[in-house]
Amino acid sequence: MLENPFGSPAKPMLTTTCCIAGGGPAGMMLGYLLARQGIDVVVLEKHADFLRDFRGDTVHPSTLDALEKLGLLEDFLKMAGDSITRISVRVGEDEFAGPDFRFITAHNKRIVLMPQWDFLDFLAARAKQFPSFRLMMNAECVDLVRDAWRVTGVRVKTPDGEASILADLVVGCDGRNSTVREKAALPVRDLGVPIDVLWMRVERRSDDPLQTFASIQPGSIMVLLDRTTYWQCAYVIPKGEFDAIRERGIESFRSSVRAGAPFLGDRVEALVWDEVKLLSVSLDRLRRWAIPGLLCIGDAAHAMSPVGGVGINLAVQDAIATSNLLAEKLKAKTLSMRDLNAIQRRRQFAVQVTQGVQAQAHRRFLRPALSRVDPEALEGVKRALRRFGFLRFAAAQLVGVGVRPELPRV
Numbered sequence: 165m166l167e168n169p170f171g172s173p174a175k176p177m178l179t180t181t182c183c184i185a186g187g188g189p190a191g192m193m194l195g196y197l198l199a200r201q202g203i204d205v206v207v208l209e210k211h212a213d214f215l216r217d218f219r220g221d222t223v224h225p226s227t228l229d230a231l232e233k234l235g236l237l238e239d240f241l242k243m244a245g246d247s248i249t250r251i252s253v254r255v256g257e258d259e260f261a262g263p264d265f266r267f268i269t270a271h272n273k274r275i276v277l278m279p280q281w282d283f284l285d286f287l288a289a290r291a292k293q294f295p296s297f298r299l300m301m302n303a304e305c306v307d308l309v310r311d312a313w314r315v316t317g318v319r320v321k322t323p324d325g326e327a328s329i330l331a332d333l334v335v336g337c338d339g340r341n342s343t344v345r346e347k348a349a350l351p352v353r354d355l356g357v358p359i360d361v362l363w364m365r366v367e368r369r370s371d372d373p374l375q376t377f378a379s380i381q382p383g384s385i386m387v388l389l390d391r392t393t394y395w396q397c398a399y400v401i402p403k404g405e406f407d408a409i410r411e412r413g414i415e416s417f418r419s420s421v422r423a424g425a426p427f428l429g430d431r432v433e434a435l436v437w438d439e440v441k442l443l444s445v446s447l448d449r450l451r452r453w454a455i456p457g458l459l460c461i462g463d464a465a466h467a468m469s470p471v472g473g474v475g476i477n478l479a480v481q482d483a484i485a486t487s488n489l490l491a492e493k494l495k496a497k498t499l500s501m502r503d504l505n506a507i508q509r510r511r512q513f514a515v516q517v518t519q520g521v522q523a524q525a526h527r528r529f530l531r532p533a534l535s536r537v538d539p540e541a542l543e544g545v546k547r548a549l550r551r552f553g554f555l556r557f558a559a560a561q562l563v564g565v566g567v568r569p570e571l572p573r574v
Contacts, residue, residue: 180206180298181494183318183331185305185344187214189280190462190479191337192287197487197572199297200234203494206329207297208320210304210338214281214288221389221396222248223278224477225270225564230484232272233571240286245277246390250560252377253549260549262378263560270565277389280476305338308347308458315348315457333499335486336460337479340446340467345460351451355523358531360406361443361470362399366421367431368392379424380545385533386424398470399424402534406442445469447522449515454504461486461507466515469522471530472563478518484570485510514567521562 182198184191187209195207223244231237251262265273291297302323309317309328317330336344345352368390379386385400399421401409409417417440418432449466453459462479489506493499533545 177320177327177329178206178298179330180204181331182206182333182335183329184208184335184337185318186336186338186342186462186464187284187288187299187301188337188339188462188479189283189476190464190483191335192284192291193480194335194337194461194483194486195297195299196287196291197483198491198494199291199294201487201491201495202294202296203491204296205298206331207291207299208303208305208318208329209299209301212302214284221277221279221391222473222476223276223283224474224566225265225268225272225274226566226569227477227480228272228274228276229270229569230480230572233574235574236286236290237272241276243278243282243286246392247274247276249274252373254377254379255546255549256381258546259377260546261556263556263563265560265564267557268561268564270569273564275564277391283476305343308334308344313456315455318344332457332497333490333494334458336458336464337462337483338464340448340463342460342464344458345450345464348455348458348460350453350455350460352448353451355447355449355519357445357447357469357523358403358526359469359534360401360403360445362401362406362409363441363443364397364399364421364435364439365391365394366397366428367434368394369431372427380533381424383534384420384424385530386421388425395425395428397421397425400530400534402531403445410437443470447519447526449512449519453508453512454501456501456504459486459504459507461511465508465511466519468519469526471522471525472518472559474518474563474566477566478515481514481566481568481570482507482511484572488570488573511568517567518562 181204184195184207187207191207195205198205231240249266250264253260253262288299304321305318306321307319308315315334317328318334319326319328336342338344377388387398389396418435421432422428446467447469450460453465461482468475486507490503493503
């Protein structure tokens, strides 16, 4: 019998086949894919909209290929921004060719720039076309409902109060600070990370560089995404240093940004602290992704570093694998623990390899680059870029396609 979380006869406000906690890329894609197959699904998003301070702006070739197979790519591209086929890397005063996506194995050989809130709105609009889909905004998962040893639903906080939703399967897609994984007591392996990222916008002018690029200067690393009218800037800092940077004052920070991208000139004078957002970077993964009645995917299962911008695309691939492997079981109501564990078995290798590459980039490149202020230290980076040019194609394949790309079954 269902344990009543409110102290009176249990009256769940909703019963569904699959309840997805979190309306990010993993949650919205999984909700769409399940509803497309006629499975009753509820997606919970704790905010009133999808606008967040920091969410990835890049949709990679693996995700574009999935959208194409679903018949969504044409509509998606109508609302998307510019595309990237290659990325340049500036080291000091010199420019080098970075990852080149024109030669990867995906059908779509480019990265599309789109604010993540637009991507989520796009998926939500398509999912709402199916009668078995329900998106609940301002609905935060705050606890799990259990029947003895099995998770049977979630407790939800809404503007109208708390209630419960019963489901055959609960899927945690609520990000790196996941309530679902905390309440399920799933063990986490923290891989450690030496960086945080400051996220900001700076005006773009017509005579600026024509493409997205990374800039590496003595003691400074920046990535600038071309958003047509402005640059979306990611400024990398040592882990936990944001308070110290703020104490040095906004003028000092503006000078640091200008040093990282000198062409910005006096435009950085418009920067104020209220518009500089901190992304506290994590790199971790669950040792176990599931317990009876519950599964975690996306950042809830494996928080990714922003290195390579691959987080959104790994989350989408998790959702596709989950739909491919579990949809028929959900329809037949034969879902077992073995089925849930199959998701981790399928996706874990890709996650481990990608996180391993990110950890190596942290240790061997980002941390030393941030700690060295001697311009001569950049010469080693330049030599590596000249000598190992072939790595830009390997990097493009890893960033654009990933280790184990997933395509939906249609």
